[in-house]
Amino acid sequence: MTVTAGSAAALALGDDALVLSHRLGEWAGKAPVLEEEVALANIALDLLGQARVLLSMAGDEDELAYLREERAFRNLQLVEQPNGDFAHTIARQLYFSTYQRLLYAELAAGDGEFAPLAAKAVKEVTYHQDHAEQWTLRLGDGTAESHQRMRRACEALWRYTGEMFQPVEGVDVNWSDLETSWLESVSAVLRRATLDVPEGPRSGAWTAGAGRQGLHTEPFGRMLAEMQHLHRSHPGASW
Amino acid sequence: MVTRTTPIEEEATLLGEETTVLEEELRRLAGSVPDPELPVLSLEELGVLRAVHVRGGGAVEVELTPTYTGCPAVEAMSADIARVLHEHGVPQVTVQTVLSPAWTTDDISDEGRRKLREFGIAPPRTQRATGPVPISLGPTRTAARAPDRMADAPPDASLEADPVRCPHCGSADTELLSRFSSTACKALRRCLSCREPFDHFKEL
Structure with a gap:
């Protein structure tokens, strides 16, 4: 399949939204409290809506979601990481929603093909970021146990955050400015939550960084198998 | 689509x-x-x-x-x-x-807001600036111990200036239970005067 720069970019951003949406959906039925069950499902729904628009810009949304092999997905490795405990899910949300809000705000301010979606989605994502920040504060500055778990989660996912700022062809933003803003925003939240900003590397050896090139971590294959199973088993089925 | x-x-x-x-x-x-x-x-x-x-x-x-x-x-x-x-x-x-220009809760008509209130849903507040209104959970342990350490926390001025009123009794004394509720567009709140929980059509 040959893809233009525009549709390659739509795939990258669309796959981020689709994969994280599916991960968040995995909390349905087992979130810590009812309110979080609803909140995570709502955030997943927002992301699914964004994914549908973006994947439709790149081709047929169902074919792209359900019939591609693992190597054809262009999402960040961060969003495919398993939910872990609630702290891991919140750390993943904090890192990704901050990135997505900054990126969409930039795209919304421009006049490119992603501007209409970005202008709409940035308002939704601002709520996602607020949700992640409130929980980071609550868990980091909570009990000794919650602090410990939140610290462990932030450190474990830190090495997946450098990849977010690899330039995506067809997305016209200043990636290095985006990274500076992201670091400032996330660091401020972590400090308020009495958590140390992780010191591990974010790029180079021992870090993640090839999701945009189609290389994914082991848990992603199992996630895809579950996500695509029904569609592949019953091609063309409908409600 | x-x-x-x-x-x-x-x-x-x-x-x-x-x-x-x-x-x-x-x-x-x-x-x-x-x-x-x-x-x-x-x-x-x-x-x-x-x-x-x-x-x-x-x-x-x-x-x-x-x-x-x-x-x-x-x-x-x-x-x-x-x-x-x-x-x-x-x-x-x-x-x-169509996605552009993006829908905002300011697009809900006055008549629509009145009907929402009658239906038991607090209507969205009109926004002066774009984007959601900052809201926060109760103080964390550090804030409760030393409030001045949280001076860099986002202010809740906009919330105090224009509180979400209870659609049942009209009281301005309401609290947030969850920022996500039965549908994506609503938050769950509770009235501290009449004790009724209610949905709030949150600002977008």
Whole structure:
């Protein structure tokens, strides 16, 4: 399949939204409290809506979601990481929603093909970021146990955050400015939550960084198998 | 993305002339369709109906904008609009989803806000600036011990200046239970005066 720069970019951003949406959906039925069950499902729904628009810009949304092999997905490795405990899910949300809000705000301010979606989605994502920040504060500055778990989660996912700022062809933003803003925003939240900003590397050896090139971590294959199973088993089925 | 077309059953009798009057009438019909999730509101009052164009050959094109990008009600809205226009003699209806300019809760009409309140849902506050209003959970342990350490926390001034009122008793003394509720567009709150929980159509 040959893809233009525009549709390659739509795939990258669309796959981020689709994969994280599916991960968040995995909390349905087992979130810590009812309110979080609803909140995570709502955030997943927002992301699914964004994914549908973006994947439709790149081709047929169902074919792209359900019939591609693992190597054809262009999402960040961060969003495919398993939910872990609630702290891991919140750390993943904090890192990704901050990135997505900054990126969409930039795209919304421009006049490119992603501007209409970005202008709409940035308002939704601002709520996602607020949700992640409130929980980071609550868990980091909570009990000794919650602090410990939140610290462990932030450190474990830190090495997946450098990849977010690899330039995506067809997305016209200043990636290095985006990274500076992201670091400032996330660091401020972590400090308020009495958590140390992780010191591990974010790029180079021992870090993640090839999701945009189609290389994914082991848990992603199992996630895809579950996500695509029904569609592949019953091609063309409908409600 | 969401496109629905009714089959052409007869040759169209609609003319290209005087489209303004006709389009206004069709817009009134399409706008009177109730929201599938909040049936007290019409699509016109919700502010999601963007335009109705009469094309040649009796085809009518309706532009609809979603409240949230992932709003699952869009498909039901499109089907309802197509059905209503079809019942009024329009042979071919196409409903297109448009994203720009993005819908905001400021697009809900005053009448729509009144109906929401009557239905038991606190209407969204009118926004001076764009984007959500900052809200926060109760103080964390550090803040409770030493409030001055949290001086860099975002202020809640906008919330205090324009509180969310209880739709049942009108009290301004309400608290947030969860920023996400039964649908993507609502938050769950509780009134501290009459103790009733209620949904708040949150600002977007």
